Amino acid sequence: MDPAGSLRSRGLAAFEGLERVFDAAFGSALNPLRHLGALGFLCFWLLAVSGIYLYAALDTSVGGAWRSVDELSREQRYLGGLLRSVHRYAADAFVIVTLAHLVRELLLGRYAGFRRFSWLTGVPLPLFVFACGIGGFWLNWDQLGQFSALATAEFLDWLPFFASPLTRNFLDAASVSDRLFSLFVFVHLGVPLLLLFGLWFHIQRIARADVFPPRALAIGTLGALLAVALAAPVMSQAPADLSIMPGPLALDWFLLFAHPLAYATSPGLVWALFCATLLFLLALPFLPRPAPPAVAKVDPDNCNGCRRCFEDCPYAAITMGPHPNGKAGRQLARVDADLCASCGICVGSCPSSTPFRSGARLLTGIDMPQLPIDALRRRLEEGLAALRGERRIVVIGCDHCAPVDRLAGGDVTTLSLICTGMLPPSFVEYALRGGASGVLVTGCEEGACAYRLGTRWTKERLDGAREPHLRASVPRERLATAWLPAGDDRALAAALDEFRRGHG
Amino acid sequence: MAEPAAPRPTTAAAWIGQGALYMLFALFIGVFSTWPAYRHLPADQALIKLSFTHNGKRVSECRQLSPAELAKLPPNMRAPMQCPRERVPVVVELDIDGVQSVRHSASPSGLSKDGASAVYRRLPVAAGQHRITVRLKDSPGPAAFDYSRDESVTLKPAQVLVIDFDAEKGGITLR
Numbered sequence: 001m002d003p004a005g006s007l008r009s010r011g012l013a014a015f016e017g018l019e020r021v022f023d024a025a026f027g028s029a030l031n032p033l034r035h036l037g038a039l040g041f042l043c044f045w046l047l048a049v050s051g052i053y054l055y056a057a058l059d060t061s062v063g064g065a066w067r068s069v070d071e072l073s074r075e076q077r078y079l080g081g082l083l084r085s086v087h088r089y090a091a092d093a094f095v096i097v098t099l100a101h102l103v104r105e106l107l108l109g110r111y112a113g114f115r116r117f118s119w120l121t122g123v124p125l126p127l128f129v130f131a132c133g134i135g136g137f138w139l140n141w142d143q144l145g146q147f148s149a150l151a152t153a154e155f156l157d158w159l160p161f162f163a164s165p166l167t168r169n170f171l172d173a174a175s176v177s178d179r180l181f182s183l184f185v186f187v188h189l190g191v192p193l194l195l196l197f198g199l200w201f202h203i204q205r206i207a208r209a210d211v212f213p214p215r216a217l218a219i220g221t222l223g224a225l226l227a228v229a230l231a232a233p234v235m236s237q238a239p240a241d242l243s244i245m246p247g248p249l250a251l252d253w254f255l256l257f258a259h260p261l262a263y264a265t266s267p268g269l270v271w272a273l274f275c276a277t278l279l280f281l282l283a284l285p286f287l288p289r290p291a292p293p294a295v296a297k298v299d300p301d302n303c304n305g306c307r308r309c310f311e312d313c314p315y316a317a318i319t320m321g322p323h324p325n326g327k328a329g330r331q332l333a334r335v336d337a338d339l340c341a342s343c344g345i346c347v348g349s350c351p352s353s354t355p356f357r358s359g360a361r362l363l364t365g366i367d368m369p370q371l372p373i374d375a376l377r378r379r380l381e382e383g384l385a386a387l388r389g390e391r392r393i394v395v396i397g398c399d400h401c402a403p404v405d406r407l408a409g410g411d412v413t414t415l416s417l418i419c420t421g422m423l424p425p426s427f428v429e430y431a432l433r434g435g436a437s438g439v440l441v442t443g444c445e446e447g448a449c450a451y452r453l454g455t456r457w458t459k460e461r462l463d464g465a466r467e468p469h470l471r472a473s474v475p476r477e478r479l480a481t482a483w484l485p486a487g488d489d490r491a492l493a494a495a496l497d498e499f500r501r502g503h504g
Numbered sequence: 505m506a507e508p509a510a511p512r513p514t515t516a517a518a519w520i521g522q523g524a525l526y527m528l529f530a531l532f533i534g535v536f537s538t539w540p541a542y543r544h545l546p547a548d549q550a551l552i553k554l555s556f557t558h559n560g561k562r563v564s565e566c567r568q569l570s571p572a573e574l575a576k577l578p579p580n581m582r583a584p585m586q587c588p589r590e591r592v593p594v595v596v597e598l599d600i601d602g603v604q605s606v607r608h609s610a611s612p613s614g615l616s617k618d619g620a621s622a623v624y625r626r627l628p629v630a631a632g633q634h635r636i637t638v639r640l641k642d643s644p645g646p647a648a649f650d651y652s653r654d655e656s657v658t659l660k661p662a663q664v665l666v667i668d669f670d671a672e673k674g675g676i677t678l679r
């Protein structure tokens with residue numbers, strides 16, 4: 001394997017190890033590592049709410065800024081002071097979750113193909129996060145803000161763009177004008193608005209994006225931030241004094257690490273690192289890669305325009321348009337090949353995907369050319385026909401989760417789908433009526449579905465809470481589900497054993 | 505419908521684990537948002553900043569064109585005076601205690617080299633007394649420096665001494 005690939009797979013193994021630790025404590029549905037994007041949004045809103053209060057209290061003049069913020073911490077410890085601390089720590093958390101989200105998507109290889117848009121719109125976001133965060137330190141104009149403003153000016157001056165060096169704005173107290181200070185405020189309010197716009201853009205191609213963490217996780221995260229805010233309230237350092245270079249500074253390493261790095265090496269090196277990283281991330285989606293799998297294909301003769309696939313597609317790849325048969329009001333699903341993840345979830349949502357339909361060849365409204373519904377029905381029939389004994393179990397699973405095909409043999413036949421979400425619930429009934437004594441449906445744990453929504457939709461369809469649903473007359477004791485960690489053969493085997501014990 | 509496998513985090517151990525991970529997160533943020541402290545300048549040092557933006561003189565004076573030269577130009581460009589826009593680079597030298605620390609020729613900015621020349625240098629020095637000599641040349645030709653200043657200063661630790669140029673204040677300033 002190529003060195004970069006093996007580095008990535010080792011990184012991925014390490015990350016998955018970490019994910020399992022979090023799974024053990026939080027359960028997969030609440031695992032913060034599976035909600036990093038949503039946690040980013042949470043940080044954004046915390047920053048916005050606490051920031052509005054701070055802005056109302058801020059004296060936006062060079063002379064008054066320090067005092068106004070310092071008073072907040074001293075005189076309103078449990079309101080303004082607390083909000084100030086939350087504001088700072090939420091900014092730190094924002095950096096942590098954003099970078100972790102980036103690393104996770106990178107390790108999972110989620111930057112190319114139909115995800116290119118999400119990736120490319122994600123790459124600039126950390127820049128906005130840092131720009132807002134670093135600018136925030138300047139506003140209370142203490143010695144840390146002074147150091148950061150000057151270091152930023154020296155860093156930017158390295159570029160040959162400014163006729164008059166930015167650093168001249170910080171030569172002495174007289175050079176820092178209220179006008180410059182208004183610019184700081186403008187940046188600190190304007191960049192977050194850009195960030196918000198960028199975030200909205202980032203999730204455009206994601207249907208039902210997870211933009212707010214599950215309540216328990218949101219409360220836990222807020223609790224952790226409040227705990228730091230109470231235990232270590234943020235206090236101003238001494239007021240800025242441009243006639244001195246500040247002594248030891250309590251530095252926020254999450255947001256300000258680039259300043260010491262530039263002084264320890266050189267601004268040129270930090271610029272080079274920055275540009276190389278940016279270029280690398282932007283180039284990733286354009287690297288050559290194996291041909292993508294076939295995308296979903298609509299069959300107008302079998303599509304009645306019910307919109308279920310449109311509702312269920314996790315990547316908003318389906319749109320509805322007029323049906324070519326010309327009947328008034330009749331609609332037809334259409335797939336945008338650039339957006340389609342080839343997950344097959346739409347096949348599971350189509351009411352035409354029922355194996356009880358007659359016809360030598362089973363056709364449906366929307367199908368996957370690489371694994372058509374007709375082949376699935378035939379495989380199921382052949383598998384069942386090959387089973388002899390009293391107990392005949394059908395295990396249905398997905399290619400991304402624990403591999404079910406290795407279980408085939410003895411009393412078991414298997415059916416592996418692209419995603420468990422591809423399963424039309426009527427297949428369960430069809431299997432039971434066709435001689436199976438039990439059906440075990442397996443898939444990824446909640447929050448861990450490779451295509452985001454497959455597990456959720458399957459659960460809801462089998463529970464009768466989502467169309468197409470499993471008919472109420474199907475004996476539920478002959479059906480079981482198991483939501484498993486990806487690649488976990490042992491958990492899969494255990495689930496099957498337990499299912500067998502329950503089915504004599 | 506039975507739902508085996510996939511352990512749910514209901515055990516005490518899982519709750520404790522969850523608490524521990526939240527605490528770790530809080531601790532991680534709390535610690536690295538202030539620690540380790542960063543000291544930019546060693547305790548016994550001061551900082552000299554040499555910074556100015558200053559227009560060098562034009563590379564040459566305006567010149568009256570002769571009628572013959574004017575005749576050669578297209579009619580719409582026949583201005584009798586020709587004034588070059590380009591400026592000379594500004595040369596600056598800084599000696600600290602008699603040792604040359606900076607000698608820099610700052611090119612004029614702008615595409616036609618008609619803008620100001622800018623310099624920014626930061627020089628950490630030991631706190632205490634120093635003899636500072638600054639020379640600056642902004643005129644064309646091989647002549648000597650146009651401005652110079654020689655002064656003895658005493659710098660406290662962490663103090664910043666700014667060397668600037670301000671024509672209205674008589675040239676090179678120290679503050």
Ligand code: HEM
Pocket residue numbers: 036037038039040041098101102105110111115118119120122123124125126129199202203206208209210211281450452
């Ligand atoms: C401020 C920072 C960011 C926030 C708040 C954020 C938020 C989100 C959210 C909410 C989702 C939807 C997740 C879901 O519903 O499954 C998402 C998806 C995604 N993000 Fe971000 N993101 C940020 C930055 C980034 C960065 C820096 C990258 C990478 C360069 C990135 C790459 C992606 C990708 C590839 C997806 C698609 C995942 C998939 O298809 O399953 N994001 N992001």
Ligand code: SF4
Pocket residue numbers: 295296312313314315316317318335339340341342343344345346347
């Ligand atoms: S295969 Fe998946 S991504 Fe493509 S249209 Fe169907 S549901 Fe949407």
Ligand code: SF4
Pocket residue numbers: 298302303304305306307308309310332333349350351352365366
């Ligand atoms: S679910 Fe099937 S019938 Fe309904 S719109 Fe989609 S393709 Fe057509």
